[in-house]
Every structure is written in structure tokens, then in C-alpha cells.
Amino acid sequence: MNERVREQLTELVKTHGVDILDQPDKIETLLKTSFGESETKIMAIVTALREGLLRELLRSKDSSTQTAAIEGFSRRLRKNRSMDEEAATWAIESIALALGKLTPAETEYSGIKTTNGDELVYVEGGSFVMGDTWGDGADVEKPAHRVNITYDLYVGKYPVTFEEYDRFFMETGATEPEDEGLGRGRRPVINVNWFQATWYCNWLSEKEGLPPAYYEDGSLLDENGKKTNDIARVRGYRLLSEAEWEYAARGGKESRGHKYSGSDDPSLVAWFDEKPSEAPTDLSEEKRLVANEVGMKMPNELGLYDMSGNVWEWCSDRFDDYAGSEQTNPHSISEGGRVIRGGCWFKPASLAEIARREELSPMEIHNGVGFRICRAADRKTKADSFSQINERQANEAPFIPAGEIPDLVLVERGSFKMGDTWGDGLIDERPVREVRITYDFYIGKHEVRFSEFDVFCEATGRIPPSDEDWGRGDLPIINVTWWDAVEFCNWLSEREGLPKAYDDDGRLLDATGKATDKLERVPGFRLPTEAEWEYAARGGNKSEGHKYAGSDDVDEVAWYSENSGIKTHEVGKKAPNELGIHDMSGNVWEWCSDWYEEDYYRYSPNVNPYNTEGDYERVMRGGSAGLNETFARVTHRDYLEPSSAGNAVGFRICRTANEQSELP
Known part of the structure; x- marks a missing residue:
């Protein structure tokens, strides 16, 4: 009924011209004749007209002054006529609609x-x-x-x-x-x-x-x-x-x-x-x-x-x-x-x-x-939740741009000593223990590049992260949160016809979409676990025991504070490690899938460890271009809130080899 009152007021202006609004008594009579049961709303309009607000509304020309005028008039009605806010705003908007100063869509409340x-x-x-x-x-x-x-x-x-x-x-x-x-x-x-x-x-x-x-x-x-x-x-x-x-x-x-x-x-x-x-x-x-x-x-x-x-x-x-x-x-x-x-x-x-x-x-x-x-x-x-993406794709079949998958290197299963094997590390790198990875997996040959992440941003309509004016292209992506990284992984999985690896809460998913902590059952692209990361950085089953990823000479394999100019460099410009993987020491920190706990090594399992419990931070590994060689050691652990981003933080992708993730 209230909308019909508004429509009738608009019709009166169309029929009699704007000057009809200078006659509030006539407006009252005409509206009550048709809508007597809406007296409260009618009187709100009439009161607004008697307050002398019509001419001020007519003088407002652009949207900003119109909005300001409407808000100002509403305050005057509340103060001078003891009208409640809802009635005052409704009355002024009704007059503005009749004058063509507002469209119906502009009066809809979105709160x-x-x-x-x-x-x-x-x-x-x-x-x-x-x-x-x-x-x-x-x-x-x-x-x-x-x-x-x-x-x-x-x-x-x-x-x-x-x-x-x-x-x-x-x-x-x-x-x-x-x-x-x-x-x-x-x-x-x-x-x-x-x-x-x-x-x-x-x-x-x-x-x-x-x-x-x-x-x-x-x-x-x-x-x-x-x-x-x-x-x-x-x-x-x-x-x-x-x-x-x-x-x-x-x-x-x-x-x-x-x-x-x-x-x-x-x-x-x-x-x-x-x-x-x-x-x-x-x-x-x-x-x-x-x-x-x-x-x-x-x-x-x-x-x-x-x-x-x-x-x-x-x-x-x-x-x-x-x-x-x-x-x-x-x-x-x-x-x-x-x-x-x-x-x-x-x-x-x-x-x-x-x-x-x-x-x-x-x-x-x-x-x-x-x-x-x-x-x-x-x-x-800005990229929608993962469930919404699935639903939208099913209903609308949107175009997902084709593109090359970031280069991956096979890492064969094996065992290694994880932690501070040199005796000069920090407390969270201890105790050293034997860890066994029971499945093969692929890991990014390089850190994910701007050229790759920018395709994702364009496809999903998200805001591209800043490059700090260092450049884009083959430079490693920076200024991404942990959530940005896992959303990239899920998008890449969907593009390649794989089940997504993460749900909306950051839990890993198996091939049927059920939450799991068994890495061998996750077929989609994901971040490496902390154990996978260190195993790959050490060279996997081809390890030569280097302190940095591929060498004991940090300058051979890493961009760090002494040689980087305190900015990132194109991926793959330093020597690779034993598996042919580049930049696992230096350049940018890399997000891992795990939650961080300082004492995790004291109670973590020795087979396929993956920390699914934590309160605040996710693990980062590898050091960065702005820090010294200590942080580039393959055993160094660090952490950051998953919703935080920085100009030293990126990631590389990983996925379990097919024949294992598809096991029943």
C-alpha cells in the first residue's frame, strides 16, 4: 500500500505539474480519497511539504547534493516535527521520486x-x-x-x-x-x-x-x-x-x-x-x-x-x-x-x-x-567462495582461460632427517627426527610468477597484488595471503579438471570432496606441507646434504640481502638444487599448508607429518631477498598470519602424484 501511495503522488505530479506540491492540503485530500487507510504515510508527505522542503529539493542538481538534501530534510523533520527517522526519510524520498530526483532503485535499503x-x-x-x-x-x-x-x-x-x-x-x-x-x-x-x-x-x-x-x-x-x-x-x-x-x-x-x-x-x-x-x-x-x-x-x-x-x-x-x-x-x-x-x-x-x-x-x-x-x-x-564458484560454473559454464601449468618437478618418496642437522639452528627446528614421505609428489620448479597469478586475477575478477614497482612477468608473486595462495590452487585445479584441494575453511579435501589429513589422497593442486617442502629443498632422495637448497655457498643458489639489492629477482636465475628446483633458498618466503607451532617437532608423526591444528599462523619457508643467509637455510622455519601479506611473501604449488591420490 505504501508503494501505491508513492505511485499516486508521482501520478499527481505528472497530471497537475510540480506546482501541485505547493498545495499540501490538496495533496492530503487527493491521497486520502484513494488511500485513507494509509493516513500515517500520507501525513508524513504532507508534513514534509508544509515544512517548505519542495523548493530546496528542486534546487539540488547532482546526486551528491540530492543525497545531502534528503538527509538534511530528514533531520529537520525529526527535529522540528518530532517525526521518527523512518517516516521522515520515507516522506522525503517519496517527494524526490515524484520529482524524478531519485529512481526506485536508489531508495532500496541494502543493509x-x-x-x-x-x-x-x-x-x-x-x-x-x-x-x-x-x-x-x-x-x-x-x-x-x-x-x-x-x-x-x-x-x-x-x-x-x-x-x-x-x-x-x-x-x-x-x-x-x-x-x-x-x-x-x-x-x-x-x-x-x-x-x-x-x-x-x-x-x-x-x-x-x-x-x-x-x-x-x-x-x-x-x-x-x-x-x-x-x-x-x-x-x-x-x-x-x-x-x-x-x-x-x-x-x-x-x-x-x-x-x-x-x-x-x-x-x-x-x-x-x-x-x-x-x-x-x-x-x-x-x-x-x-x-x-x-x-x-x-x-x-x-x-x-x-x-x-x-x-x-x-x-x-x-x-x-x-x-x-x-x-x-x-x-x-x-x-x-x-x-x-x-x-x-x-x-x-x-x-x-x-x-x-x-x-x-x-x-x-x-x-x-x-x-x-x-x-x-x-x-x-572478490573471487567468491569456492562453493559459489562450483555452483556458478555448473549453472553458467563460464569461460576459464586456458594456460600453462607452472612447471613441476617429480619428487620421489623417501626418508630424511628433518630439522637442525647442523646444530646451529633455532629451537623450533628441534629435535631432529627421521621423517618418511610415503608417496611421490610434484612441486613447482619455480615460485609462482606474476605472469601466472595475474591470469588468475583476471579470470576471477580479483584485485591484482602490488609488485612494489619491481616489475611483474617472471618475478615471483608477492603481497599474497595464505588464502590467496590456496584460492589460486583451487582455481588451477578446476581449470585442469581436478577436484579442488581446499574447502572454505582451509582444510584439505580428498577426491570425493571430504576433509582429510592424508596427503596421498588429495588430487588437487595445493601448497606443500612443511615436511614436503624441506624434503624437496634438501634434494629429496638425491640430496647431497647442503645447508642451502642446492649448495653450501648461499650466493650460488639464493637471492638474499647481500646480493639482491633488497628486491626480488626473476625466478630461475640462480642455480637449482639436486632435483632441478630453483629459489627454495631466498627470493621470497613461501607459504606452506601447515599451521605453525613452535614445538611441533616434539610430537609430530614421523610419517607424512602435516599440522592441521593451530590458532594463529601458517608456516613460511625459504627466506627472502631482504634477509640474511640464516633465513635461507633449508631448515629455517617462520610463520605469518594467514590473512597477512607482504612484499617478501609468495608461494609455490604442489600436488600428489596421480597414481596415489586416486587410490580407493
């Missing part, structure tokens, strides 16, 4: 609303430059660096309000936060610490039937309740990562490059202290400084409010220095001070700039700090 009343806006993942892109920021905002968000999410339209938080504390018995005498209701909640914000998130997840996002110590939890450092695997409501926060504040894919969230003029989008030189140190001394109801300033390009000013907002991350290279889905989970973003109402506008970062103890309660919630959209990445 979600929780049972507690929290509204969230859909934010599509993408790539942006994070940090001080204007050159006038603080040192902690530097260096500016590219960040990729590879998943979509829902972000709170507003900071969480007292109205919403009060329902939480009344239901759970949590501590009631003080409002400093400024009022509650639709004002943003303040005086909650980081942990209290995460408790609210977990409570909301439970109400909505979602798994909790946080463990009691603040660690993130995946959908199976396991600790994770991969924020893309978290399904419940949570705080935004710092990267997600800045991406959303900048306007995501709709960004127009504003310094504040939605404008270069802070007065349009932010509540802040316009006279900071006169600002008191205590809120009780000066009542001109008050927190304001959410949504009373203009939104940003995504329809998000108050990301500049009003209250600081807790982020999920620990406060840390920025990395100097491209990052994918960054999130720091270590203990320490937490990030707050956005500035607040009793601080100057400079603190409301979207690149501004501050640190606060997670236990601290502050009268200028609140929070905003988010959650991941249903499992979807």
Missing part, C-alpha cells in the same frame, strides 16, 4: 537491522590507500600504504546508542555506563571499555543466532568457535578492524577523497569543538560541549553517520605501527593498547580526520569513547 534496533549498511570490499594521503598527518599515520579488503561487510549506520546499549545491560546485568548528565536515548553510548564493547557484540550475535566473535580474552573466534587471526573468517557481530574502519569512513568504493567522513568541511559531517582554545579539561565545566544524537549531521558516501566526530570509536585491533608494504585484510590481535578512531565532540576538528589514529588501554573507560559494530556479509570474497 540489515537487528532485533535490538541496530542498523547496518552494506559495504562492498575493495582496495584503498590507508594512512596520511594528504601529507600533513602524524607519524603514526605513515607510511600511507595500499590495503585490500577481500570480503564484503555490514557496518553500523551509527555508533551504538544508549538506547541500544541500555537494552543490553538491562538484559544481562552488565554495568550501566554513565551518561555524564548529557542524556541517553539516541546519543552515542560512552564510558564503555573495549571489553564491554565486545561483550555487547557477543550478546547481539547470540540474539541473532550467530556464533560469537570474541573469546573471553578478546581473541577473535571463527564460525566454529576456534580462535583465529583471520578477521574474514569471523561471522558474529564485532568491532571494525582499523582498516575496515578507515575504508568505510573514506566511503569505500564510493569514496570522493574527503578528509573527513563525507566532506572536506568538518562542520557538515562532524560534531567537534569549534573553539578548542577555550575548551575546558572537564566536561562538567562547560555545557556547550555535549554529545549529540546520532545521524544529525550529513552521512558519508556510503550512508554512514558520525564517523568523524561525536565519539571516538573502539576498533578491534591492537595499536601498532603501520607496515611499509601492501596489506590484505590486516588485523593485529596481540595484547596492548587498542585503536580508537574518529575524534569526539569536545576535541578539535583535526582529530576527526579519517586518517587520525589514537591509542587507549582496552580496560579504560572514557567519556568521549563509544563504538560501532559490524559483521561480515554472507561468505563472499
